[in-house]
Amino acid sequence: xxxxxxxxxxxxxxxAYKEYAQRAPAAIEAYGGRVLARGGRxxxxxxxxxxxxxxxxxxDSVEQAEACFNSPEYQAARALRSDAADARFMIVEGLx
Numbered sequence: 412x413x414x415x416x417x418x419x420x421x422x423x424x425x426x427a428y429k430e431y432a433q434r435a436p437a438a439i440e441a442y443g444g445r446v447l448a449r450g451g452r453x454x455x456x457x458x459x460x461x462x463x464x465x466x467x468x469x470x471d472s473v474e475q476a477e478a479c480f481n482s483p484e485y486q487a488a489r490a491l492r493s494d495a496a497d498a499r500f501m502i503v504e505g506l507x
Contacts (some may be wrong), residue, residue, distance in 0.1 A: 413505035415471040416444070416480070418466040420498040427495035442479035443454045445469045462499075469504035469505075 422428045444446055446468050453461040471477040
């Protein structure tokens with residue numbers, strides 16, 4: 412069953428975030444991740460103002476999505492992001 416990374420990101424340091432954005436895709440692709448949405452236009456419809464960036468990445472399973480997030484490759488990229496942005500990440504299981 413598919414699973415999705417859903418990331419809500421507010422970038423504080425554009426230059427440092429750019430380094431993360433250059434390194435993360437290789438780790439995501441290595442685990443079969445497919446980027447469906449990254450940045451782009453957001454339209455708030457209800458509730459709090461949307462974050463600066465919304466990212467959606469599809470994986471073949473929750474296990475694959477978790478393995479990617481916990482991988483040494485992604486964690487190295489994540490270390491760059493942690494100082495550059497405030498981010499909330501979650502995995503959401505898709506429908507059968």
